[in-house]
Amino acid sequence: MAGYEYVSPEQLAGFDKYKYSAVDTNPLSLYIMHPFWNTIVKVFPTWLAPNLITFSGFLLVVFNFLLMAYFDPDFYASAPGHKHVPDWVWIVVGILNFIAYTLDGVDGKQARRTNSSTPLGELFDHGLDSWSCVYFVVTVYSIFGRGSTGVSVFVLYLLLWVVLFSFILSHWEKYNTGILFLPWGYDISQVTISFVYIVTAVVGVEAWYEPFLFNFLYRDLFTTMIIAWILWSPSDILEIHPRVFYFMVGTAFANITCQLIVCQMSSTRCPTLNWLLVPLFLVVLAVNSGIASSIENGLLYTLAAAFTVAHVHYGVRVVKQLSNHFQIYPFSLKKPNSD
Template sequence: MWYIQYVTAQQLAGFRQYKYRAVDSNPLSVYIMQPLWNRIVKIVPLWIAPNLLTLTGFLMILIHYFILSIYDWDYTASGSSPGLIPTWVWGFGAFASFLAYTLDSVDGKHARRTQSSSPLGELFDHGLDSWATSIFPLSFFSVCSRDNGKVGVPVSTMYFSWIVISLNFMFSHWEKYNTGVLFLPWGYDISQVVTVGMYLLTAVFGVDVWHRPFIFGYYLTDILIMLIIVCCVFISLPQTFYNIHLAYGKRTLLKDSLYEGLLPLLSPMLLFTLLTIWVFLSPSEILVKQTRLFLWMVGVMFSNVICRMIICQMTHTRSEVLHWLLIPLAVMVYTATAGFQGKWEEPVLAAFTIFVTAVHVHYGVCVGKQLSQHFNIYIFSLKKYTK
């Protein structure tokens, strides 16, 4: 009874015809990281399934996130008392981030090496990436610390930084929805290298290094946030629109109307709109009171919305007009901002967060099982699937 076939018959047929196409033009990736990944993939045992590499990398950043949640639930530990987060947590963060970055980069190479490439593997990879995209900044915010009047950044800055990062990921896959080619964003490799360096710097010098003026009165946290915005807004997004413009000029766009081309953006933009309304009109200032819980919830919802976009993109099927999770979210936002939830706004948020997390995990498990049966392969093994 628990199993639901989320992928339609039309989409399953589309997966059969799917061919992966990607372009990586980032000099950092092409000239430095790719040669490194080519060496590393050679030491991966041939019996390991590529999806197991992908999952291991995701679990590493998830474990680090949960460790930080224990020591720094409300994002105040770094700003109020640096000793609250042990040095080993930052060292582990550097290790976990580098390992996740490495495994996410070699899983496709390993799949080709073991002749086990499949649409299931790509969907599994990009689906977890859509969730990891949210987890990375949520862990980064523990380094920044929330504003306490002396150091740190406002929670509103955390929220809008998350939106910018999420938009970057979303537009990358929306670009592929329209062009059929995944142009890997330059900001991804830069952000991963910076993340590893940031954790190493914190492990060696402590969080105090982030809470002292660095240059012209700006703190390192301010510079990092500005770097995130610059990479996303002034590098990755213009690249996306330029590639779509080129495809339009060459008449290679996959969608024959502006409406169809923009359709996948409707649900994500409604998601961002509803969440922003909740943030600004919440009577109890829910983002301030429950920063980590709120940002976790929005990250899970974003991942679920984007996973459905990725499936439509890979199968060349029409994107859904409205994601069904937006309906209970709209109810949540209305009842909260209208004051109906009152003092129960925080407990209701907690219950809704558990609900959407369970829905997302259920969705991922069911889609994985459905495609595993369809392609007659196991997700985490190179053996053939036996019905």
């Protein structure tokens, strides 16, 4: 599998013709964030590759996820009678979230500033954004938490899918129209949540709680299987391992989205099914039929690990393919044939 090629010759040829087109009408983005990013980008040296900025922002989001997983593994830290997350953690998470958001807004400007814009850069940026969705949403969940004053794990699952579908629908729209219409909610949510993390450290989590519920229609095959697993799980798997379950769903979603983005950017037909659906179907079938109910927890962890390895392998191979195709280094502005 080390040399497996995920991007077909037809798709590589399609990337050669690709032109970026996006529309951003968000007043917050246009009049506040873009001027701010235009100032911040001047701090970065011109030898710094935009993809390094993108990857650094992604690592900050992952770090926030891991930090909250340590202090709030089961999302009970905000519940009465449980040990709460230290105030300094909220402050760190809020600051790092805003830095990550800033880096995500600056990377494209750095690419244009250094005349190094390529389809690989856009794919790298949006591909990591698709995986960041689950890290971001699950980290935010710790503000509300579970318990008598919190939000149920299933409601959070619905919220997660609202975010995931909003992301993939914007790229599906681009797949059909050729134009990426940037959603208003992204900039508003990033600025707001970064502020909320810090304020939470000052006023406490109770001041920010308000019950909410989302009604969502599940039409996708992947979503149907996940819902079937949740509803008929012998051990109530979502209640026992919510963080791992969210991560598994978000990682599979990221892989599906990345394949859509590759097809969209290369003007090729999008595949109907993703191969990750096969092991997921087998696990759901085995667990819900009672065949493997006794090892349900182990199967969840195995599936999450397998999806992670598969997605990382996919990402590394696609980046390598496009780097070779465009004769560039992914994390350096130096040309491969230069001295």
